[in-house]
Amino acid sequence: MLILSKTAGVFSKPARRKTYEFLRIFNFHPGKPFLHKLVLGIETSCDDTAAAVVDETGNILGEAIHSQTEVHLKTGGIVPSVAQQLHKENIQRIVQAALSSSKVCPRELSAVATTVKPGLALSLGVGLSFSLHLVDQLKKPFIPIHHMEAHALTIRLLNKVDFPFLVLLISGGHCLLALVRGVSDFLLLGKSLDIAPGDMLDKVARRLSLIKHPECSTMSGGKAIEHLAKQGNKLHFDIKPPMQRAKNCDFSFSGLQHVVDRIITQKEKEEGIQKGEILASAAHIAAAVQHTTACHIAKRTHRAILFCKQKRLLTPSNAVLVVSGGVASNLYIRKALEIVTNATECTLLCPPPRLCTDNGIMIAWNGIERLRAGVGVLHNTEGIRYEPKCPLGVDISEEVGEAAIKVPRLKMDI
Numbered sequence: 001m002l003i004l005s006k007t008a009g010v011f012s013k014p015a016r017r018k019t020y021e022f023l024r025i026f027n028f029h030p031g032k033p034f035l036h037k038l039v040l041g042i043e044t045s046c047d048d049t050a051a052a053v054v055d056e057t058g059n060i061l062g063e064a065i066h067s068q069t070e071v072h073l074k075t076g077g078i079v080p081s082v083a084q085q086l087h088k089e090n091i092q093r094i095v096q097a098a099l100s101s102s103k104v105c106p107r108e109l110s111a112v113a114t115t116v117k118p119g120l121a122l123s124l125g126v127g128l129s130f131s132l133h134l135v136d137q138l139k140k141p142f143i144p145i146h147h148m149e150a151h152a153l154t155i156r157l158l159n160k161v162d163f164p165f166l167v168l169l170i171s172g173g174h175c176l177l178a179l180v181r182g183v184s185d186f187l188l189l190g191k192s193l194d195i196a197p198g199d200m201l202d203k204v205a206r207r208l209s210l211i212k213h214p215e216c217s218t219m220s221g222g223k224a225i226e227h228l229a230k231q232g233n234k235l236h237f238d239i240k241p242p243m244q245r246a247k248n249c250d251f252s253f254s255g256l257q258h259v260v261d262r263i264i265t266q267k268e269k270e271e272g273i274q275k276g277e278i279l280a281s282a283a284h285i286a287a288a289v290q291h292t293t294a295c296h297i298a299k300r301t302h303r304a305i306l307f308c309k310q311k312r313l314l315t316p317s318n319a320v321l322v323v324s325g326g327v328a329s330n331l332y333i334r335k336a337l338e339i340v341t342n343a344t345e346c347t348l349l350c351p352p353p354r355l356c357t358d359n360g361i362m363i364a365w366n367g368i369e370r371l372r373a374g375v376g377v378l379h380n381t382e383g384i385r386y387e388p389k390c391p392l393g394v395d396i397s398e399e400v401g402e403a404a405i406k407v408p409r410l411k412m413d414i
């Protein structure tokens, strides 16, 4: 655990003066007072600087986001010190933009909610330092937010989803299955033992040089794979899904990445092309890797549903599976999950893409959920720290493995 003082540079004295100026801008009185609770949410855990103002009923009053993706694409990955610098450069502008568009005066806020765990230490530090100065100036409560809890609860801003429900988070940095029993009551059923599915798809896309493909040059790796897969035959290569013998809900994607890597090297030899050129069989490879990924994710999720039903953790008549994260926008993977939810009589829900990826709205909404439940609302921020590593809820993945539930084979006709 790192302590806040390590990021003290965020608010040097001139910058602190800037906060006062920043707050003075909002010295106005809107015509209508707000009757509902209002929360400003701030997110800087990875490579997006995001903020939003959300009210108690789920109205998104204002939001702003600055994505660092373009910068990090050039370096082939996130450089933490670069991410930190970009957060520092943008946080004030983004928070100001979210507040301005919401027409909410900072004094009308009920609280400020900010991601403090888990994430990149240098990135988390910028958001926390900024927020602590803000709540100090405004004399408002502070609500520290767990990034994954916020992802998991976002669906409740849009749909009436009661506790408990099952959540699958799949993105470039996340891969987990959890049972959500309450605002701060989570059971972790399984997680990736190595990399996340989006990370694997990004690596495969990079290895296939899809950035040079005329149809895919502006797409993220995962999206490029989905696009190209439509032109390929998923059965052209026989790739086995990972961890078939392990009867738990954990995931693994790095073995799959290496298998695909070997196939690509072999095909380069066969087609007589150099690394960096586009293979004629690229679409078949994309289709096969997408299919194997979908089958792996579907199988683990199927087992999680059966486990929760067997242990009466999910109500059989009212079971909901929420799928979120960047990879959740993949329609092929969604269809695989739909086959699972149809077979198990579950309802499948996915937030829209802009709420699946990192954003300030989910942080503000988590603040609202916590205010309503009266949990984790701080009036004294002394000693508050960010935590780069922080598991989600109570880890019962061993118990899930011990139950060794055999999952019936489903026909993945997608």
Ligand code: KG4
Pocket: 046, 171, 172, 173, 174, 197, 198, 199, 201, 202, 220, 221, 222, 223, 226, 325, 326, 327, 328, 329, 330, 331, 356, 357, 358
């Ligand atoms: O949630 P997100 O924006 O950021 C984090 O990783 O936290 O997710 C980005 C990831 C990337 O790995 C990207 O390749 C993947 O989501 N992704 C997709 C698709 N669109 C984005 N993966 C598969 N299919 C897609 N259509």
Ligand code: ZN
Pocket: 147, 151, 171, 174, 357, 358
């Ligand atoms: Zn995230």
